[in-house]
Amino acid sequence: xxxxxxxxxxxxxxxxxxxxxxxxxxxxxxxxxxxxxxxxxxxxxxxxxxxxxxxxxxxxxxxxxxxxxxxxxxxxxxxxxxxxxxxxxxxxxxxxxxxxxxxxxxxxxxxxxxxxxxxxxxxxxxxxxxxxxxxxxxxxxxxxxxxxxxxxxxxxxxxxxxxxxxxxxxxxxxxxxxxxxxxxxxxxxxxxxxxxxxxxxxxxxxxxxxxxxxxxxxxxxxxxxxxxxxxxxxxxxxxxxxxxxxxxxxxxxxxxxxxxxxxxxxxxxxxxxxxxxxxxxxxxxxxxxxxxxxxxxxxxxxxxxxxxxxxxxxxxxxxxxxxxxxxxxxxxxxxxxxxxxxxxxxxxxxxxxxxxxxxxxxxxxxxxxxxxxxxxxxxxxxxxxxxxxxxxxxxxxxxxxxxxxxxxxxxxxxxxxxxxxxxxxxxxxxxxxxxxxxxxxxxxxxxxxxxxxxxxxxxxxxxxxxxxxxxxxxxxxxxxxxxxxxxxxxxxxxxxxxxxxxxxxxxxxxxxxxxxxxxxxxxxxxxxxxxxxxxxxxxxxxxxxxxxxxxxxxxxxxxxxxxxx
Amino acid sequence: xxxxxxxxxxxxxxxxxxxxxxxxxxxxxxxxxxxxxxxxxxxxxxxxxxxxxxxxxxxxxxxxxxxxxxxxxxxxxxxxxxxxxxxxxxxxxxxxxxxxxxxxxxxxxxxxxxxxxxxxxxxxxxxxxxxxxxxxxxxxxxxxxxxxxxxxxxxxxxxxxxxxxxxxxxxxxxxxxxxxxxxxxxxxxxxxxxxxxxxxxxxxxxxxxxxxxxxxxxxxxxxxxxxxxxxxxxxxxxxxxxxxxxxxxxxxxxxxxxxxxxxxxxxxxxxxxxxx
Numbered sequence: 001x002x003x004x005x006x007x008x009x010x011x012x013x014x015x016x017x018x019x020x021x022x023x024x025x026x027x028x029x030x031x032x033x034x035x036x037x038x039x040x041x042x043x044x045x046x047x048x049x050x051x052x053x054x055x056x057x058x059x060x061x062x063x064x065x066x067x068x069x070x071x072x073x074x075x076x077x078x079x080x081x082x083x084x085x086x087x088x089x090x091x092x093x094x095x096x097x098x099x100x101x102x103x104x105x106x107x108x109x110x111x112x113x114x115x116x117x118x119x120x121x122x123x124x125x126x127x128x129x130x131x132x133x134x135x136x137x138x139x140x141x142x143x144x145x146x147x148x149x150x151x152x153x154x155x156x157x158x159x160x161x162x163x164x165x166x167x168x169x170x171x172x173x174x175x176x177x178x179x180x181x182x183x184x185x186x187x188x189x190x191x192x193x194x195x196x197x198x199x200x201x202x203x204x205x206x207x208x209x210x211x212x213x214x215x216x217x218x219x220x221x222x223x224x225x226x227x228x229x230x231x232x233x234x235x236x237x238x239x240x241x242x243x244x245x246x247x248x249x250x251x252x253x254x255x256x257x258x259x260x261x262x263x264x265x266x267x268x269x270x271x272x273x274x275x276x277x278x279x280x281x282x283x284x285x286x287x288x289x290x291x292x293x294x295x296x297x298x299x300x301x302x303x304x305x306x307x308x309x310x311x312x313x314x315x316x317x318x319x320x321x322x323x324x325x326x327x328x329x330x331x332x333x334x335x336x337x338x339x340x341x342x343x344x345x346x347x348x349x350x351x352x353x354x355x356x357x358x359x360x361x362x363x364x365x366x367x368x369x370x371x372x373x374x375x376x377x378x379x380x381x382x383x384x385x386x387x388x389x390x391x392x393x394x395x396x397x398x399x400x401x402x403x404x405x406x407x408x409x410x411x412x413x414x415x416x417x418x419x420x421x422x423x424x425x426x427x428x429x430x431x432x433x434x435x436x437x438x439x440x441x442x443x444x445x446x447x448x449x450x451x452x453x454x455x456x457x458x459x460x461x462x463x464x465x466x467x468x469x470x471x472x473x474x475x476x477x478x479x480x481x482x483x484x485x486x487x488x489x490x491x492x493x494x495x496x497x498x499x500x501x502x503x504x505x506x507x508x509x510x511x512x513x514x515x516x517x518x519x520x521x522x523x524x525x526x527x528x529x530x531x532x533x534x535x536x537x538x539x540x541x542x543x544x545x546x547x548x549x550x551x552x553x554x555x556x557x558x559x560x561x562x563x564x565x
Numbered sequence: 566x567x568x569x570x571x572x573x574x575x576x577x578x579x580x581x582x583x584x585x586x587x588x589x590x591x592x593x594x595x596x597x598x599x600x601x602x603x604x605x606x607x608x609x610x611x612x613x614x615x616x617x618x619x620x621x622x623x624x625x626x627x628x629x630x631x632x633x634x635x636x637x638x639x640x641x642x643x644x645x646x647x648x649x650x651x652x653x654x655x656x657x658x659x660x661x662x663x664x665x666x667x668x669x670x671x672x673x674x675x676x677x678x679x680x681x682x683x684x685x686x687x688x689x690x691x692x693x694x695x696x697x698x699x700x701x702x703x704x705x706x707x708x709x710x711x712x713x714x715x716x717x718x719x720x721x722x723x724x725x726x727x728x729x730x731x732x733x734x735x736x737x738x739x740x741x742x743x744x745x746x747x748x749x750x751x752x753x754x755x756x757x758x759x760x761x762x763x764x765x766x767x768x769x770x771x772x773x774x775x776x777x778x779x780x781x782x783x784x785x786x787x788x789x790x791x792x793x794x795x796x797x798x799x800x801x802x803x804x805x806x807x808x809x810x811x812x813x814x815x816x817x818x819x820x821x822x823x824x825x826x827x828x829x830x831x832x833x834x835x836x837x838x839x840x841x
């Protein structure tokens with residue numbers, strides 16, 4: 001980049017930042033939305049009043065100011081930071097502009113209509129595009145690698161602060177927009193906008209090298225970091241997300257996160273595509289449903305939960321080994337079809353109540369809630385004078401289960417077995433030539449992955465109280481697989497993040513239910529196009545996807561295209 | 566043995582016989598890729614396997630390592646037949662590299678070598694899960710060994726690099742280190758210098774001699790004549806799936822049939838570029 005270009009792009013960036021800020025202060029809608037406040041602020045003032053800064057407009061203002069600062073102050077990684085900010089401005093203004101347009105019945109809603117003018121959305125959008133365009137020019141600078149060191153205890157304190165901020169962010173993301181549904185039609189839009197803003201903010205942090213530095217920090221204080229992270233996860237009920245509703249959502253996410261970690265062993269580590277994986281969650285759930293004293297169960301046993309969980313895991317694991325056994329002969333796409341068939345067999349058998357163990361279309365209702373020392377997990381709880389919402393104990397339990405699954409995954413990955421799995425994924429023949437018994441190793445991947453899902457299934461049965469075959473359809477397998485791929489194959493945070501996003505979205509986007517799968521599919525395609533390595537890529541895979549290397553075929557979009565519902 | 570080689574070895578075997586292929590034939594449908602190939606590899610010997618393209622050299626390697634099951638004939642290691650399973654062949658002490666480099670590209674150089682160590686480690690699923698003291702000892706031992714091997718092939722500095730990012734010549738050497746990690750008695754090298762420049766070829770030559778000095782016997786498929794005649798104790802010439810000539814480099818070099826098979830012309834330029 002020569003000097004003139006540099007000046008030009010700086011001017012462009014400044015202009016973009018200024019336009020974004022201007023757009024933020026302009027009115028956004030020429031009319032008052034009928035269905036109540038958006039987003040949670042007074043309607044009329046919010047859209048007409050130029051200074052109604054809350055919600056997404058506050059995010060935009062922050063991005064605009066940040067863009068202005070980083071346009072003028074040269075910092076390492078400047079280009080990438082601005083790119084993330086620009087993308088954030090564009091996404092947030094498009095999302096909200098679009099929503100106001102659709103709800104207001106036309107482009108008049110965000111431009112001119114009956115004497116009223118409201119150019120907030122277009123102006124902010126142009127600002128964002130300018131920032132993006134100016135930073136897309138020339139070569140992107142590298143993400144700087146900071147080497148700051150502080151005394152150990154300061155570093156730990158810093159880490160603690162970061163993790164607490166993370167907790168606040170998680171709580172904010174979870175509750176943003178409020179509970180979706182008929183009562184609150186803005187939940188989805190507000191949530192998406194917040195998610196986009198949070199994503200862009202994270203992107204900017206990553207571009208600045210700060211998140212890598214924090215990652216290095218947590219690596220230096222690994223034990224401490226993990227402990228604090230666990231505490232933060234357990235502290236979620238004490239934030240704004242501590243209501244029964246959000247605790248239920250969080251517990252459901254936990255179930256899918258644990259299952260996603262199991263699937264990540266099969267798909268992410270061993271590279272075996274499994275399209276019927278949700279069946280193992282189902283098997284675990286049905287086993288638990290039959291062994292926990294539900295009246296509808298034909299077996300009628302009532303075993304203690306820890307034992308039930310072990311039995312569920314073992315039964316699911318055995319089925320996993322059975323499903324995995326064709327891997328001895330079948331590879332790649334063909335294996336995917338075998339697993340697809342297995343998933344279908346499971347759903348159909350459960351639907352038709354084969355063996356009388358699944359209740360068929362009646363499902364198995366009335367699974368008793370878990371209890372500890374006579375205290376039901378679904379009841380209110382008072383700890384030292386602090387009242388905690390019902391369902392918090394379920395949340396705590398699933399956090400521990402997910403933590404256990406993470407430990408299993410991490411330990412296996414860094415072991416002889418984990419290396420053998422990765423070697424099989426990379427080149428099966430070469431792995432065999434190095435003495436890896438590929439057959440048993442692959443079956444072991446299926447077995448262990450299925451056990452984790454079975455464990456999660458046992459929890460799921462008690463949490464939802466009713467286990468029906470409908471929860472374990474093909475689309476659930478696909479969503480779980482998408483969670484793993486979206487988050488980043490072969491990484492723990494990836495699986496958890498992917499599961500969180502994919503299972504929070506339906507909860508939040510209820511009012512878009514007609515378009516939910518469509519949006520979902522588009523989002524996945526975009527992510528696969530622009531970030532094929534996933535949101536939290538494996539350090540290994542990052543190298544693998546370096547330019548010039550052949551990228552593996554992604555089967556997911558094709559699979560999604562076939563999902564009609 | 567029914568089909569003992571009838572060729573006169575120019576000099577005695579370096580040591581005890583290690584690997585013996587007896588009348589190995591491999592047919593794919595109507596195509597005969599190998600026909601009654603027999604040879605014996607002795608302790609600490611380096612055999613060069615040469616022949617025009619399509620002569621069956623790599624097929625022979627695949628038969629020796631259990632990747633293919635020979636249509637007839639057998640392969641034995643120290644008198645005991647090898648099973649038709651690459652993993653168990655490796656366990657028995659036969660390691661190989663591939664003509665087209667087949668590393669695990671996204672794993673680091675060290676991890677690649679550790680995969681090679683797999684067969685000499687005994688930690689199962691439960692131990693991998695629990696990370697107990699025995700597990701940690703075994704991992705530390707494997708890591709130490711991997712470090713030694715990377716130093717041996719001169720890749721210490723790249724140990725944390727993903728294998729796919731290494732330079733071409735480094736990848737070839739890493740493949741050798743990975744094969745050595747299996748503690749082989751016999752190492753089969755499939756064109757270890759393909760695509761290398763003269764300097765790298767010379768370094769690889771030294772490396773192979775060093776491998777022999779570790780007490781490992783080597784069979785090497787190679788096109789580079791300087792390499793073959795400078796390094797190998799014996800040369801086996803494979804043409805159209807059959808052993809044409811076997812003997813010392815000098816013998817083979819002077820054999821008119823070899824020259825003809827390669828050049829289709831009378832001798833004169835032998836020793837020069839009879840590259841395929």
